[in-house]
Amino acid sequence: MLATSKPEPLSNIDRRSLLLGLTTTLVATSLAQYAEAQAQTQTAAEPLASWNEGPAKDAIRTFVRSATDPSSQTLVPPEDRIATFDQDGTLWVEHPIYTQAMFALDRVHALAPEHPEWRDRDPFRAVLTNDMTAIAKFSETDWAEIVFATHSGMSQEAFLQIVRQWLATAKHPRFNRPYAELVYQPMLEAMRYLRANGFKTYFVTGGGQDFVRAYAQKVYGVPPEQVVGSSIATKYEIRDGKPQITRLPKLFFDDDHAGKALGIDLFIGKRPYAAFGNSTGDREMLEWTGAGEGARLKMLVHHDDAQREYAYGPAGGLPDTKVGTFDQALMDEASARGWTVISMKNDWKHIFAFE
């Protein structure tokens, strides 16, 4: 009835704005979307250009075909196309310590003038005197203390700003480049290839959810709502008449190991069809992904390239590292469950875009 009644002036404007709104949505050309479109053009030409031919590249292509070919027995409905990615060691360099740990150490230095008591108190003393031997031996409690001291007390907005400013200037000690350049080019291609085939790509990281959200859209094309990670508790309060979400020095959710499967269920509520990890912290995510029916892609990045990046785990080297534990038990489980192990040395033609 209403649809055929004589339109009032306001309705006319509304229809116009509705159409314009849709047009805006469709032709939107924000910088991020432009970059994504450019990347997809490259993707269509050779989606996995930085991968050498071999079992890893084959596994990705075979999976995408099985999940998206309309004639496939294992076709996945578009709304269920979920792919999850660990970050540290899977999407970017995690050695010598996690990027976020580096950030925390730098923040201790930056905040030291406000905390004279830190000078004589470990673990802060060790950080402020650059006692690398002590830092290498930090316990989880030490790290928790450093993280809470540097990651809480401010609003969420303020924290995101601090992370972005740090990332704009901080450089990796070995590569002497901004951390955002230490993203693995083959993994970026895999993410884009999956997105081009209708997959929503999610981070499922043991790292801080808000830390990663500060740059995930810009660096990886992944929006904040698709970043699942560990989080600290927050508090809602009115400050100077304005609502604020304040970060508290308390762990809220530990998105690692079993927490990754739980985090996927909590934040996404769908079982992934593809999951990428590189350490024992990703085991349950890959198990959970693999336990679903149909086409499922489970991949583990194995750091076996000391020359171009690092070699640790079964490939040897760096035995005392606390990051990215990839032990023989994980290799055995990968083999038993049919997970594909990516050899950085053999499967990746280029590791970084700058190579």
Add this chain to the structure above:
Amino acid sequence: MLATSKPEPLSNIDRRSLLLGLTTTLVATSLAQYAEAQAQTQTAAEPLASWNEGPAKDAIRTFVRSATDPSSQTLVPPEDRIATFDQDGTLWVEHPIYTQAMFALDRVHALAPEHPEWRDRDPFRAVLTNDMTAIAKFSETDWAEIVFATHSGMSQEAFLQIVRQWLATAKHPRFNRPYAELVYQPMLEAMRYLRANGFKTYFVTGGGQDFVRAYAQKVYGVPPEQVVGSSIATKYEIRDGKPQITRLPKLFFDDDHAGKALGIDLFIGKRPYAAFGNSTGDREMLEWTGAGEGARLKMLVHHDDAQREYAYGPAGGLPDTKVGTFDQALMDEASARGWTVISMKNDWKHIFAFE
């Protein structure tokens, strides 16, 4: 280089599958998407057909125009178009008690044979003897005991199935219709109108996240990953060699009051541009939404229609209700902050689709 090199047979198949994959994505016609497309056709003709002309309908149209007209000073980038909705009392009927509470009571009856000890123990005794006076006086602890007894101990999949089976047969005591039919038609139209204008519509409910995920896609067109709600703790375990996520009798996240603003930040990581609620539990969500810059829509559903639905809150009636508290203080804050109060009686031409 690779893009111009002679294509191998495998690459050909890949390109084809890539294109087919994209086509599938674009023309996908799952039932839900078909329904959404149909609804959008209606939306384009008269997006808010069940709304009477007036300040509430105007507020929605004005907001959408301000947020989506390319010439608007307050144009919102497509990726930031987030709208959040409370469910109980905002999107569907919450009287005489929340639908999920009704589900819990029915589950107590269903599970009673396995729990002979419940016969003599409150709050279960009251439920099993249909002691409505006692049920009406249940404390939060009583409800927590009932919810944990009926919502935990099973896998997530099993729980979703139980909810779906219940919803397929249970009927509302007054309307004698399935609960899914007690959705407010004007609100469904508002959701679709916003989606047609590029907004992602999220639930931000005090109710159970998994309970709502069981039907949100089918009933509202909202996928699981866009349902933020209260949740109970879960546990990852291997049962009979298969990973399972098991529900535990413990609250994990309380997505109500301040929890709604925190839940938005935790799950979405973006401040909404539009938020809809109906009670004091939605206050912080509306405050948080309203504290952002630019065009922001903040709406409160006021139940003032005893004839077609219910009248409570400042409209009088049902003074002892424990659901949907809409007190004078909330009305005053709405007035002070410029939130739009929706009068069900005056603003809604139809409340339900079956009218």
